[in-house]
Amino acid sequence: MSITNYWFQLIWILTAGIILTRFLSKKQEIVMGRIEERWQMAPAVLLVIPYIIAAALRSDNFGDTYAYRRVFSEAPNRLAELPFYLQGIKKDKGFSVFMVVLKSFIGNSSVCFFLIIAAIQMLCMAFIYRKYSENYWMSIFIFVAGTDYMSWCQNGIRQFLAIAIIMAGFPLLLKRKYVPLTVIILLGATFHASALLMVPIIFIVQGKAWNKKSVLCILGCILILIFVNRFTDGMNDALSNTQYSNMVTDWKEWEDNGTNPIRVFVYSIPMIFSVVGRRQIKEADNPVVNIMTNFSILTSGIAVVSMKTSGIFIGRLISYGSVYSASILLPWEMENIFTENSAKIIKSAAVLGYIGFFYYQMHFIWGLI
Incomplete structure (x- = not known):
């Protein structure tokens, strides 16, 4: 079974997402010394669960999914074979270690493999966006409608796993705790070496x-x-x-x-x-x-x-x-x-604009819808 109806990505966020926004109460919490109104954790997680499932059930007709599925199938499922397996890996060995360890627990199911990776990616984002975004719904909407969800959760998953790991350390960036944050970045770099770019960026x-x-x-x-x-x-x-x-x-x-x-x-x-x-x-x-x-x-x-x-x-x-x-x-x-009235117009225009961009990217560039 695979999900190939990509319209659901917008349908969910524009229906269930808006229902969650309108009818579920929010809570007040302190963010950087300020009292802010934020989503409850349960609905925040619920909003991203369908995207985690969709990433797990994706087809091989987009991006590098087939390549990752093949690499996973060829990886050993016993930890004892890990040292020998790593001898043939030339780069980003952290991802290979993660994959073999994961496979030793879940077996040969590539669906479970993609599910766990997507869960790490989306939940790291959900936790950070829920706490630090002024509008959690809009944050997830922009990520999905801007097609970054397709670009990174259904393609380029190794790099985005590194990004998600580093993103989880965002509170350390706010507190200027550079040593533990650098350790997290170095961990992310074992999944994708480009993550090393974040070392100077956290200072910039x-x-x-x-x-x-x-x-x-x-x-x-x-x-x-x-x-x-x-x-x-x-x-x-x-x-x-x-x-x-x-x-x-x-x-x-x-x-x-x-x-x-x-x-x-x-x-x-x-x-x-x-x-x-x-x-x-x-x-x-x-x-x-x-x-x-x-x-x-x-x-x-x-x-x-x-x-x-x-x-x-x-x-x-x-x-x-x-x-x-x-x-x-x-x-x-x-x-x-913006003023209150202008903000309403801007937000409405943003939603329509991102929907238009979603269609443009998914239809004309990728040919998926």
């Missing part, structure tokens, strides 16, 4: 919104765009002795023309709104919002660079920031930057 995003570090990131991205050929040559040299040694060559051979400009615009919306609402962000002086704003600047910069370089290799780095900027910052901006 700290501080007030739109600080000097953020401006330098923008200037750096502009310089990369101006000298894009030198950038790619330098990257090729820097990665020559790593597992990504053929990255630049591969994206040129595969005729990877970069991230779709429409997707780049979608990822840049939180940053654009942060410019419009810079005064409100400054007055709020909310540590969560400050960090998310800086994440949005970094995300937009990487997205623009990926548009001119590689959507497959550089574009995949966007997700390290977009899981924060799109689904936490954007709902806050909608609620706090």
Whole structure:
């Protein structure tokens, strides 16, 4: 059995999700010293359960699902065979260890394999969004309708597992506990080496919104765009002795023309709104919002660079920031930057816009609906 009706992703969030929002009571809790109104834990988890199940029952006709299913089937199911198995693994051995340990408990069921991975991914997101987002429903809606759910929970699961692990450590980022957070990042990097990018990022995003570090990131991205050929040559040299040694060559051979400009615009919306609402962000002086704003600047910069370089290799780095900027910052901006009436219009336009983008990506780009 596999789920291939992708419309359900919107139907669930727009029906059951809205019912949960309207009729289930919320609770007050303290977030960063402020009393905030948040979803109860049970309905917050209930909202994402169908997406966990759908990821487990997905078909092989999208992304790298077939490849992961094959790798899982070929992996040993006894821990005693793990050392020998790892001798043939050249990169990201943490994922291989995780897979073999998991298989020793669940057997050969790839459905259970995908179910457990999706549960880790979605529940890490749910716990962070429930606590730190101004509008939990909107956070999950943006993740689903923006097609990041399909991109990462039904494709690229190894990298997104690393992202979810790091995301679970977000409270440490707020408390500036860099040592334990770095340990978590290094753990995530054993699943996907690109997670090491988060080591400098956790320092870059700290501080007030739109600080000097953020401006330098923008200037750096502009310089990369101006000298894009030198950038790619330098990257090729820097990665020559790593597992990504053929990255630049591969994206040129595969005729990877970069991230779709429409997707780049979608990822840049939180940053654009942060410019419009810079005064409100400054007055709020909310540590969560400050960090998310800086994440949005970094995300937009990487997205623009990926548009001119590689959507497959550089574009995949966007997700390290977009899981924060799109689904936490954007709902806050909608609620706090605009007047009450304007906010209603903006939120309605956002819902319609994301539904339109969902159809565009799923139909015209991926051919799934």
